[in-house]
Amino acid sequence: MGAEVVIEGLTKSFGKQTIWRDVTLTLPPGEVSAMLGPSGTGKSVFLKSMIGLLKPDRGRCVINGVDIVTCSEHKLYEIRKLFGVLFQDGALFGSMNLYDNVAFPLREHTKKSETEIRRIVLEKLEITGLAGADKKLPGEISGGMRKRAGLARALVLDPEIILVDEPDSGLDPVRTTYISQLFLDVNAQIDATFLIVSHNINLARTVPDNLGMLFRKELVMFGPREVLLTSDEPVVEQFLNGRKLGPIGMSEEKDSAQMAREQAEAAAGHGDVLNEDVRGVVPQMQVSPGVPERAGAKRRMDRVMRILHTLPPSAQEGIIESLTPEQQRYYNVRPNPGAFHHQRGPEDTQQLPPVSAPGPVPDQHQGQLPADQVARIPGADGRSPRHGQGGA
Numbered sequence: 001m002g003a004e005v006v007i008e009g010l011t012k013s014f015g016k017q018t019i020w021r022d023v024t025l026t027l028p029p030g031e032v033s034a035m036l037g038p039s040g041t042g043k044s045v046f047l048k049s050m051i052g053l054l055k056p057d058r059g060r061c062v063i064n065g066v067d068i069v070t071c072s073e074h075k076l077y078e079i080r081k082l083f084g085v086l087f088q089d090g091a092l093f094g095s096m097n098l099y100d101n102v103a104f105p106l107r108e109h110t111k112k113s114e115t116e117i118r119r120i121v122l123e124k125l126e127i128t129g130l131a132g133a134d135k136k137l138p139g140e141i142s143g144g145m146r147k148r149a150g151l152a153r154a155l156v157l158d159p160e161i162i163l164v165d166e167p168d169s170g171l172d173p174v175r176t177t178y179i180s181q182l183f184l185d186v187n188a189q190i191d192a193t194f195l196i197v198s199h200n201i202n203l204a205r206t207v208p209d210n211l212g213m214l215f216r217k218e219l220v221m222f223g224p225r226e227v228l229l230t231s232d233e234p235v236v237e238q239f240l241n242g243r244k245l246g247p248i249g250m251s252e253e254k255d256s257a258q259m260a261r262e263q264a265e266a267a268a269g270h271g272d273v274l275n276e277d278v279r280g281v282v283p284q285m286q287v288s289p290g291v292p293e294r295a296g297a298k299r300r301m302d303r304v305m306r307i308l309h310t311l312p313p314s315a316q317e318g319i320i321e322s323l324t325p326e327q328q329r330y331y332n333v334r335p336n337p338g339a340f341h342h343q344r345g346p347e348d349t350q351q352l353p354p355v356s357a358p359g360p361v362p363d364q365h366q367g368q369l370p371a372d373q374v375a376r377i378p379g380a381d382g383r384s385p386r387h388g389q390g391g392a
């Protein structure tokens with residue numbers, strides 16, 4: 001299973017410019033999470049801080065018990081081996097063919113024989129749909145193939161955490177869907193923890209298990225996908241609908257005069273052309289036929305059902321409605337618009353760790369759930385139902 005990443009109070013500035021402050025969230029092991037945010041909000045800086053390429057000013061980023069913000073260079077070097085990183089353009093060496101690009105980390109960081117390296121490289125090229133392209137130079141292949149080659153290279157050291165920076169940049173929507181499918185299929189095969197940084201609304205709505213958003217130097221929210229997809233937080237709603245109307249402007253922040261002007265224009269019929277509200281929980285992309293079920297998705301479902309009572313009512317409804325009837329019976333929940341009924345029976349008590357009684361539902365789920373709720377996933381007992389289409 002992939003590693004858990006626990007981030008607490010992380011803050012990063014360049015000189016006097018604060019990029020983001022007090023970011024607190026947990027990437028659950030083996031789940032796929034995505035971080036959204038308008039351009040320039042510091043998503044790439046966040047990824048670089050997670051692997052220690054940039055040093056945060058304060059806060060913690062704990063992986064396998066090591067805080068990479070304060071650990072020694074030696075420890076950081078060891079922790080970095082857990083990461084596979086897919087940069088926007090694949091970051092391939094232009095003068096090396098794909099085989100040598102993918103083999104590079106193995107030659108640099110391991111003492112494996114060329115025979116063993118060949119086996120691994122060809123396997124990763126196969127997984128990423130590049131079998132037979134090993135002799136090609138990066139300049140001879142499409143942008144989508146370059147990204148897949150970058151992913152193949154990110155996989156060779158058996159990473160526990162995979163970071164992906166804007167996978168859709170330079171790709172058409174169809175190729176973006178293909179690479180997204182590849183992430184889920186790879187996640188199913190190696191159970192690594194994924195964090196994808198993107199502005200792509202379609203990817204955000206259909207691919208990750210968990211979604212977060214950075215805006216105005218803060219983490220607006222982080223939590224199960226259903227929380228952001230049903231949120232009425234203005235910045236989240238505006239972003240997921242790609243609207244002009246809302247707090248996000250041409251530059252990072254809008255002033256109140258511009259907001260008022262745009263609201264008046266919208267009232268006069270000069271608003272966004274595409275103003276259909278796409279709020280709601282759409283089915284999540286599933287793994288390709290023949291690929292094993294995602295262990296991370298199964299663990300996530302147990303985890304989300306344990307914290308269900310802490311989520312906003314609209315997210316609770318979205319989650320329950322996306323369960324199959326079999327799953328609803330298993331978790332002892334039933335769809336009932338406007339109300340939440342989670343009747344925990346003795347059977348549940350044996351399967352799941354004790355949780356506090358349902359209390360007041362917070363307005364926002366800000367990724368600050370107690371770590372024991374977010375992170376401790378119950379072991380598979382072999383009794384869970386299979387995931388249906390769109391399962392939580």
Ligand SMILES: Nc1ncnc2c1ncn2[C@@H]1O[C@H](COP(=O)(O)OP(=O)(O)OP(=O)(O)O)[C@@H](O)[C@H]1O
Pocket residue numbers: 014019037038039040041042043044045046199
């Ligand atoms: N090494 C650096 N030194 C100084 N400022 C930097 C450095 N790296 C990034 N920044 C600044 O940090 C801010 C956030 O940049 P970043 O690239 O992380 O944004 P982003 O959210 O990934 O944007 P985009 O979606 O457009 O890629 C920008 O203002 C950028 O100029």
